[in-house]
Amino acid sequence: MDNAYIIDTLFALFAMTLIIFMVPKFAMLEAGLVRTKNVTSVLTVNIMIYVIASTAFILIGYDLAFGGSNFTSFSPWAFMMFQMAFVGKAINIMSGGVGERAKLFPLTLFTIFMGAFIYPIVVNVNWGSDWLQDTIFDLHMVDLAGSTVIHSTGGWALLAAILILGPRKGRYNKGNIHVIPASNIPLVVLGAMLLWIGWFGFNGGSVGTIATKEAADSVAKTIFNTNTAGLLGALSAGIVIYIRYRLFDITMILNGALGGLVAVTAGPHLYTTIDAMAVGAIGGILVVFAVPMFDKIKIDDPVGALSVHLVNGIWGTLAVGIFAADPSQGITLFEQFKGVVSVGVFVFVVSFSIIYVINLIIKFRASDEEQLRGLDVSECGVESYPEFKTSI
Amino acid sequence: MDNAYIIDTLFALFAMTLIIFMVPKFAMLEAGLVRTKNVTSVLTVNIMIYVIASTAFILIGYDLAFGGSNFTSFSPWAFMMFQMAFVGKAINIMSGGVGERAKLFPLTLFTIFMGAFIYPIVVNVNWGSDWLQDTIFDLHMVDLAGSTVIHSTGGWALLAAILILGPRKGRYNKGNIHVIPASNIPLVVLGAMLLWIGWFGFNGGSVGTIATKEAADSVAKTIFNTNTAGLLGALSAGIVIYIRYRLFDITMILNGALGGLVAVTAGPHLYTTIDAMAVGAIGGILVVFAVPMFDKIKIDDPVGALSVHLVNGIWGTLAVGIFAADPSQGITLFEQFKGVVSVGVFVFVVSFSIIYVINLIIKFRASDEEQLRGLDVSECGVESYPEFKTSI
Amino acid sequence: MDNAYIIDTLFALFAMTLIIFMVPKFAMLEAGLVRTKNVTSVLTVNIMIYVIASTAFILIGYDLAFGGSNFTSFSPWAFMMFQMAFVGKAINIMSGGVGERAKLFPLTLFTIFMGAFIYPIVVNVNWGSDWLQDTIFDLHMVDLAGSTVIHSTGGWALLAAILILGPRKGRYNKGNIHVIPASNIPLVVLGAMLLWIGWFGFNGGSVGTIATKEAADSVAKTIFNTNTAGLLGALSAGIVIYIRYRLFDITMILNGALGGLVAVTAGPHLYTTIDAMAVGAIGGILVVFAVPMFDKIKIDDPVGALSVHLVNGIWGTLAVGIFAADPSQGITLFEQFKGVVSVGVFVFVVSFSIIYVINLIIKFRASDEEQLRGLDVSECGVESYPEFKTSI
Secondary structure, three states: HHHHHHHHHHHHHHHHHHHHOOOHHHHHHHHOOOOOOOOOHHHHHHHHHHHHHHHHHHHHHHHHHHHHOOOOOOHHHHHHHHHHHHHHHHHHHHHHHHOEEHHHHHHHHHHHHHHHHHHHHHHHHHHOOOOOOOOOOOOOOOOOOOHHHHHHHHHHHHHHHHHHHOOOOOOEEEEEEEEOOOOOHHHHHHHHHHHHHHHHHHHHOOOOOOHHHHOOOHHHHHHHHHHHHHOOOOOOOOHHHHHHHOOHHHHHHHHHHHHHHHHHHOOOOOOOHHHHHOOOOOOOHHHHHHHEEEEEEEEOOOOHHHHHHHHHHHHHHHHHHOOOOHHHHHOOHHHHHHHHHHHHHHHHHHHHHHHHHHHHHHOOOOOHHHHHHHHHHHHHHHOOOEEEEEEE | OOOHHHHHHHHHHHHHHHHHHHHHHHHHHHHHHOHHHHHHHHHHHHHHHHHHHHHHHHHHHHHHHHHOOOOOOHHHHHHHHHHHHHHHHHHHHHHOOOOOOOOOHHHHHHHHHHHHHHHHHHHHHHOOOOOOOOOOOOOOOOOOOOOHHHHHHHHHHHHHHHHHHOOOOEEEEEEEEEOOOOOOHHHHHHHHHHHHHHHHHHHHHHOOOOOOOHHHHHHHHHHHHHHHHHHHHHHHHHHHHHHHOOOHHHHHHHHHHHHHHHHHHHOOOOOHHHHHHHHHHHHHHHHHHHHHHHHHHOOOOOOHHHHHHHHHHHHHHHHHHOOOHHHHOEEEEEHHHHHHHHHHHHHHHHHHHHHHHHHOOOOOOOOOHHHOOOHHHHHHOOOOOOOOOOOO | OOOHHHHHHHHHHHHHHHHHOOOHHHHHHHHOOOOHHHHHHHHHHHHHHHHHHHHHHHHHHHHHHHHOOOOOOOHHHHHHHHHHHHHHHHHHHHHHHOOOOOOOHHHHHHHHHHHHHHOOOOOOHHHHOOOOOOOOOOOOOOOOOOOOHHHHHHHHHHHHHHHHHHOOOEEEEEOEOOOOOOOOOOHHHHHHHHHHHHHHHHHHHHHOOOOHHHHHHHHHHHHHHHHHHHHHHHHHHHHHHHHOOOOHHHHHHHHHHHHHHHHOOOEEEEOHHHHHHHHHHHHHHHHHHHHHHHHHHOOOOOOOHHHHHHHHHHHHHHHHHOOOOOOHHHEEEEEEHHHHHHHHHHHHHHHHHHHHHHHOOOEEEEOOOHHOOOOHHHHHHOOOOOOOOOOO
């Protein structure tokens, strides 16, 4: 008894540490993908989100999500911190996609709402004490580590924000799409690969216990399948891109890997190796086709967050109903679909409303001139690489 | 019995790994904060310190600190390596603050003294076998993971070094303070955030055991409070800066986080969540006011190490006597104060004397011309970014 | 019984995570060491190798290495993933040394052969089910974590590749050696230091179990000795370089550390602290002398991989027969030597043949013009730092 308590606490601390490693790695990925004039601003947003969303979750969100019940068989401090490590992720997804044009103060306000209310409510009905069950929601989808609860939640909030904020100045000009290349590829690779590893903690830790033989197998299988889906997402994205352009496009390969990882996240404990390969490979391909598709409809997303997190969050949740359907356990494509739609409608409508209201009070979008100079100067007063001569 | 031995060994190895991760992260933080012409030199110092201080500690310091007693209930190899992981930190604090002007060979000499003698003596009287107890020292302060033993120790050595070495060439000119911006913000963020995470190993591991239910709770609470103080340090620093300048200054936010982390380090196992928030928030505010204060008195510290480590090392140690005073356990503000002063006087006097003598024999300070060209060329023969065009 | 299963699964997952951290770190090290025009290409190769070699190993190599026997007393998923984490390393060693001139598509083909066949066969006869024992091989060397199985295996494949591909354009001109400096020292330091830490997982995890008191001691001792050899490798390389040039050459210090780490890898569980110091120190010195030696014979290796991995892989394997010889256990210098030679001949001949054949079908070497422009443009279509003004 005590032994399980101890081992699960140690395991939760290990998993939580891997997840919090994702904070600087998300920051590096996004800093590498944007232009040098917005690098400090993007980094600041990432750190600010970790700080504010975590504080809001500790003070308000945690009780909203898990209040009234006992959700852990190990140290409550470790459980609370493990859950706290998740909250910033959904908001990071959103902040990345509005990078290079969203102002920091209104983003900060939205972060408080997201960390204290929106995300905790989504957690409550899916993983938590479910005090909303008998009122609005009646969800029974399987979503082990958050294809929907985290990734498409972040994605829907991002979509709402992009619709309100519009594209970056000069991105779509008279029918042409102005391609803006990533400014620092080593940072992109560093960030993406360590997000990948952080996922082991995310998905493995979400199994909740490692303290029986069966649980240990389930954790190891979950991590193995998670990694395998990442491998196949990278592979499928890389192959499609190579066939089309005869080039090895590392940003697309890495987005493919992340797409596979998002997709597997709903059910890595249920899949065979082949299932995980299929789910990941489809995830990688979806990213390759979603990126230009969003550009075609002028949805400007500098880091590809919608393609990685929203599209694959949806795909991954549905995939459980396809690859691991088990009606005797209540696992059906219909329940998965219902979960995707319910969470999607809730998050999109609430996020849109909040961002809309914030935008009425404080201008959410940086002015054209501020975008031209870069947000580092106007928002942060700190240039990212002041000694280096750059062309932009 | 054996089970506790095994789990605590695994836990110590996990904690030690997190701490050694801080070596490259300290290096990245400092490399990002200095000018490009001194980046290689700063990196080299950080690696050199890990190598030399660790070797000196293994060969001499460990016996000085822990000799004659049995301090561990788990694998002695794991305990020794966990303790070894600490030693370089105190010296990194010192080396960062004399960056851009201290020469490497004399720094190396001082590192040997610090790793073999000064730091181990401080450890001995606070955490170790205490063979000095009946002679000079009689300390009973609570300092779980080193607000005093590591952070203010490093800070006092730094203050001694700065007084002898003087400010960087051109930093204070005819009453003006010449502001030198950080050269690479992504490195600053990467370094600072991963230091933050390394702290989980530092403070969590210092609880010493995870192998009972109570110990598991204590470790998890320690890590939770550590993180919470970091959150509030960042938040308070960020808010103060924003109110004053209407800017999101990421280097100040991160230094605020580090200040909160240093401050909580003496007593994270004793605090409530609210205590940890208060200790961290005050820590962040102290950093914001200490940085310009040191500049005003022409104490030139390129990375803000005095503000983060010395000021908050003192504050954090005293905070235990305020927030967690328990005279029945001998925890009083007086004992904490006595510890701060005793260690401070010892470290400052000894460090000052050693640096003074080294400086008589070998010039410790790089010449004005060497500083102008940068230490990378004169000391290392390796430029940090040779292909990039820089303005300085 | 179950408790050992659980703890060893957790331990394997911890060790595996540290090893997979080495993927981005190898990438950072190599990206820092090459010229900016080849940075994206080197990063892409590293990620591509992790993706393809791991997939090949999961689908084919694992059965070839471990098929037909039960090698684990804990979760098979965790064991398989731990072993999978190793496979890319041998190929990374090879890809780094042919950087700035090897094309990506033929490298991809070789990666499949290496991950599916060559490396698994070497594993099979040394660590695995050994179905080749009664036919060709009869090896009994001690090689805990792969001084030979991984490091010299990668080194021999690299030597074969360099002999076929030749040096980079312009590297050796009319008897002069054109020195090409590393383009980004912070990346070099970040990569090398985190490889160092990854080694704790590599060597510690290779002990195979932590679930008895003796095993816990052995794991902790292995990690302690591993780190100590790295310290002494850095120290000895640094001292030799300083004596010769009066400079602190960080790339040589780090390569010395890595040399010491490679060298200790065959027997860290068998050494005393002094043994580990000696093995590591000699490893560091070997690197310092091997680097110019390879240049003298016009073997062009941009990252020093032959000096670090081949030379020290051999040295480290032989060192077990010198420092830990125990004929009663069958540990002799002769058996170690036989292992080094057998694996070396097998890997070199097979790799040479495969690379030779690939090179007949698809040009393996980038044209002079492609090398001049850099592989980033011709192979990846993605520049590494497009906004920065560079001199090359």
